Amino acid sequence: MSDIVIIGAGVIGVATAHALTARGITDxxxxxxxSVGSGGTGKSAGIVRCHYGVTSVAALALASLEFFENAEAELGQDIGFEQVGYLVGVGPExxxxxxASLANQRSLGVDTREIGHDEVAAMWPTAYLDDFATFCFEPRGGYGDGYATAQALATSLKAKGVTIRQGAKVTEIVVDGDKVTGVRLADGEVVPAGLVVVAAGAWSVPLVxxxxxxxPIQPIWVQEVLIDPAVDLGAPPVFSDLVSKQYVHLRGGEMLFGNSSGEGAMTPIDDPDVYPSRATNETVELVVEKAMHRFPxxxxxxxxxxxxxxxxxxPDNNPIVSATGYAGLFIAAGMSGHGFKIAPALGRLMADIMLDGDTTLPHVVASEFRLSRYDDGEPLVSPFVYHGATGIR
Structure with missing residues (x-):
């Protein structure tokens, strides 16, 4: 019997185990x-930023930065973190x-500052910037590799005695009355456990x-387009364009574009296992149109x-990190696209809730992430509402 079973070996699951081992728990x-990182983690754009209006989420992102900056030294493996900085541009509205959001972020300790068009032009010399009102820059931001991060954490966990079983599909969470006792696998095997964490993304829904x-988790199909600029653009910062509603960063010399909102950005699907492996022609055309406008x-x-x-x-585009009505059963799901950048600290938040019922992470209010917030009429939303970009801020 393991003390703890974690369902899901994505970055959230392994980060939770990493936080538990830091507290001396290895069973x-x-x-x-x-396999490790084979779900949403392996397909993440990997953007690292602290630009959030929700204080607790910004604080989780800030606390995670230290991990990203020191991961290679701590884990002995390259996680693909490129600290090129993170840039946001907004329109007059x-x-x-x-x-107001920047002031709040700085009060938490986030290194971010408002900058002007000239500075941005030096960072992205090929960009058209006249339709932006202003910008901010986070020098500690950038991007990483979700799959490499999950693999590095998994290797570290195995060295500490944590068991990772791949190809082990959980089909049932076993309970005795109002207490969890383990999980059942597809082949019928029961894995006993005193504590169970469901960290299986959209696949968490049918498990519980x-x-x-x-x-209240909806699987969303996300489409991204990679464009070869055919020129050397150097190492510009990740760019969140809240005018054209897109994000872009360079990976291996190619520009990765995604829509932040609107057509091709958020497409609800019924089954998280069934979706096209290629972006639609309509999305490609839209991305190319936006890219040509922004980078003439x-x-x-x-x-x-x-x-x-x-x-x-x-529903509020923020994670559920929560106990449940069953003793010993916990949820860490519904990352809403923020999972990678906040995973290291969110893993600690989950571990703290499991062991203490609360957290000592600075500026993080554990109860804000509880599952019951929706029934309580207390969704976790930013007080700094960005017109046209509420879901990502």
Missing amino acids: ITILDRD NVEPFR SPLGITL GIEDPRLATTATGVIDTT
């Missing part, structure tokens, strides 16, 4: 139906909430529904490829 079994637990200085761009994936989205 942990992680179960994944496929968002200047007021933008500046037989227990009468309704997770790129004279001969070429479509390289497209990428798709699934995110697990909640």
Whole structure:
């Protein structure tokens, strides 16, 4: 019998185990139906930023930065973290909430500052910037590799005695009355446990529904387009364009574009296992149109490829990190596209809730992430509302 079973070997599951081992607990079994990082983690754009209006989420992102900056030294493996910085541009309609959010972020210790068009032009010399009102820059931001991060954490966990079983599909959470006692696998094997964490993204929903637990998580199909600029753009910062509603960063010389909102950005699907592996022609055309508007200085761009994936989205676009009505059963799901950048600290938040019922993470209010917030009429939303970009801020 393991003290703890974690369902899901994505970055949230392994980060939770990592936080538990930091507290001296190693009798942990992680179960994944496929392999480490094979779900949403492996398809993440990997953007690292602290630009959030929700104080607790910004604080989780800030606390995670230290992990990303020191991961290679701590884990002995490269996680692909490129600290190129993170840039946000807004139009006139968002200047007021933008500046209020920046002030709040700085009060938490986030290194971010408002900058002007000239500084941005030096960072992205091929960009058209006249339709932006202002910008901010986070020098500690950037991007990483979700799959590499999960693999590095898994290797570290195994060295500490944590068991990771791949190809072990959980089909049932076993309870005795109102207490969890373990999980059942597809082959009938029961893995006993005193504590169970469900960290399986959108796949968490059918696991807990037989227990009468309704997770308000919607699988969302995400489409991204990679464009070869055919020129060397150097190492510009990740750019969150809240005018054109897109994000872009360079990976291996290619520009990865995604829609932040609107057509092709958020497409609800019924089954997180069933979605097209290629972006639609309509999405490609929209991304190319936006890219050409924003980067007219790129004279001969070429479509390289497209990428798709699934995110697990909640009604308030924020995670559920929570105990349940069953003793010993916990949920860490509904990351809403924020999972990678907050995973290291969110893993600690989950571990703290499991062991203490609360957290000592600075500026993080554990109860804000509880599952019951929806029934209580207390969704976790930003007080700094960005027009046209509420879901990502």
